[in-house]
Amino acid sequence: MHTSFLTLAIAAGAALVQADASSYNQNAGCNKDQLLRWFNSNTGLFYDNNNNPYWWQGGNMLTTLALFGKLDSGVASQITPVINQIYTNAPANKPFAKAKESSGVTSYEKVYIPRNKLAGRSPILSRQSDVGFENSFYDDEAWWALGFIASWELTGQIKYLNEAIYIWDDMTAAVGTTPCGGIWWDKAHTYVNAIANELYLHLSAAIANNVGSDVKQKYVDAAKNQWNWFKGTGMINSQNLINDGLDSNCQNNGHPTYTYNQGVILSGLAKLYKATGDSSYLDQAALIANAAISHLVDSNGILVDDCDKNKNCSGDGEQFKGVFTRGLRDLYAQRPTDSWKTFINRNAQSIWNNDLAIQNGGCFNGAYWGGPYATADASTQSCALDTIVAALAIN
Numbered sequence: 001m002h003t004s005f006l007t008l009a010i011a012a013g014a015a016l017v018q019a020d021a022s023s024y025n026q027n028a029g030c031n032k033d034q035l036l037r038w039f040n041s042n043t044g045l046f047y048d049n050n051n052n053p054y055w056w057q058g059g060n061m062l063t064t065l066a067l068f069g070k071l072d073s074g075v076a077s078q079i080t081p082v083i084n085q086i087y088t089n090a091p092a093n094k095p096f097a098k099a100k101e102s103s104g105v106t107s108y109e110k111v112y113i114p115r116n117k118l119a120g121r122s123p124i125l126s127r128q129s130d131v132g133f134e135n136s137f138y139d140d141e142a143w144w145a146l147g148f149i150a151s152w153e154l155t156g157q158i159k160y161l162n163e164a165i166y167i168w169d170d171m172t173a174a175v176g177t178t179p180c181g182g183i184w185w186d187k188a189h190t191y192v193n194a195i196a197n198e199l200y201l202h203l204s205a206a207i208a209n210n211v212g213s214d215v216k217q218k219y220v221d222a223a224k225n226q227w228n229w230f231k232g233t234g235m236i237n238s239q240n241l242i243n244d245g246l247d248s249n250c251q252n253n254g255h256p257t258y259t260y261n262q263g264v265i266l267s268g269l270a271k272l273y274k275a276t277g278d279s280s281y282l283d284q285a286a287l288i289a290n291a292a293i294s295h296l297v298d299s300n301g302i303l304v305d306d307c308d309k310n311k312n313c314s315g316d317g318e319q320f321k322g323v324f325t326r327g328l329r330d331l332y333a334q335r336p337t338d339s340w341k342t343f344i345n346r347n348a349q350s351i352w353n354n355d356l357a358i359q360n361g362g363c364f365n366g367a368y369w370g371g372p373y374a375t376a377d378a379s380t381q382s383c384a385l386d387t388i389v390a391a392l393a394i395n
C-alpha cells in the first residue's frame with residue numbers, strides 16, 4: 001500500500017466530506033440526468049449553453065454514459081435508446097457538415113451521409129473522409145470510435161463495433177504517413193501530436209479485446225507497433241509526462257502536458273496488457289500515472305490542467321481531466337493499486353463537495369473540481385461524470 005503524507009491528511013479530514021463511496025451511484029445518476037438535458041434526440045448531439053453542438057466531446061459523453069450503463073441496469077435501459085439516437089442522427093447533423101452546407105458547397109452530401117445509408121453508393125463516395133463519424137481530425141473520430149466500443153460492450157449490437165472498426169480503418173490508412181512516423185493529428189497534415197497517436201493505440205487495443213481470435217492479432221500488432229513507435233518519439237519527457245506533440249523536426253515540442261494525454265495512454269496500455277498478458281505495459285503505464293498524480297494536481301491532490309490553475313477552462317480544455325480518471329480506472333482494473341483508488345475517490349468526492357450546484361432540481365458539476373463552483377455545461381458535466389463513474393466502478 002502506498003500511503004503518502006497527502007493521503008493521510010485527506011483521510012484525517014474525511015469526516016468533513018459529505019460525499020463518500022456510498023453516494024457515487026446517486027451522484028452519478030443526478031449528474032447524468034442533467035447531462036441528458038443538454039442532449040437533443042432529433043440531432044443526436046449534445047449542446048453547450050449557447051446552443052452550439054459539441055462534436056468530439058460528444059464521443060466522450062457517449063463513452064461516459066455507456067460505461068455508467070455497464071454498472072447499472074436501470075441506467076443501461078435509459079441510455080440504450082440514447083446511443084441509438086446518437087448513432088442514427090449525429091452524422092447528418094455534424095457541425096462541420098452544416099458549415100459546408102451553409103457556405104454553399106454543393107457536394108455536402110458526401111460529408112454527412114450516414115454510415116447506414118451507404119449501401120449502393122459508389123466506392124468513391126463511401127471513401128469520403130467525412131462519412132459517418134469520420135471527419136478532418138483523427139482524434140475526433142477516435143473519440144467516437146471509443147464511444148462505440150463502449151456502446152457495443154453495453155448493448156451487444158454489432159453495428160457499434162463495426163462503426164469503431166470503420167474508424168480504425170480510416171486511421172490505419174494514415175499510419176506511417178508523417179515524416180516522424182505515426183499518424184497525423186489532422187487530414188490537412190499540419191501536426192503530429194500525442195493525442196491522435198495515443199487514441200490509435202487505445203482503439204487498436206480496445207478492438208483487439210472485442211473481436212474473435214481469428215482477427216485479433218491484426219489489432220494487437222497495430223497497438224504494439226504504435227506503442228513501440230510512440231515511446232521512441234520523445235513525447236514522453238524526463239518527468240514521465242507526455243507533452244502535446246512534435247515539432248517540425250520531429251522533436252518533443254514542449255507544449256503542455258494536458259491531463260488527457262496522460263489518460264488515454266493508460267487506457268491503451270492497460271488494454272494492450274489485457275490483450276497480450278505482457279505486464280511490462282502496466283509497468284510503463286504506472287510511471288505515467290504516478291507522474292500525473294504527482295505533478296498535475298493542486299495542493300489538495302485534485303487533478304488540474306493549466307486552465308484550472310488560471311480558472312479559465314473553456315472549449316476543449318473542459319473535457320480533459322475526465323479522460324485521465326477514466327484511463328486511471330482502466331489501469332486500476334488491471335493492476336489494483338491503493339494510491340490510484342485513493343486518487344479517484346478523492347477527486348470524485350471533491351467534485352461533489354466543492355464543485356456542485358443544485359439548480360432547478362438538477363445537479364450541475366463545473367470545471368474546477370477543487371472548487372469553487374463557477375458554471376457548468378455538458379462538457380464539464382460529463383468530465384465530472386467520468387470521475388464519479390470511475391469511483392463507482394472501483395469501490
Ligand SMILES: *[C@@H]1O[C@H](CO)[C@@H](O)[C@H](O)[C@H]1NC(C)=O
Nearest residue numbers: 306307309310311312313314
Ligand atoms: C488563461 O490564463 C492564462 C494566464 O493568465 C493565459 O496565459 C491563457 O492564455 C488563458 N487562456 C485562455 C483560454 O484564456
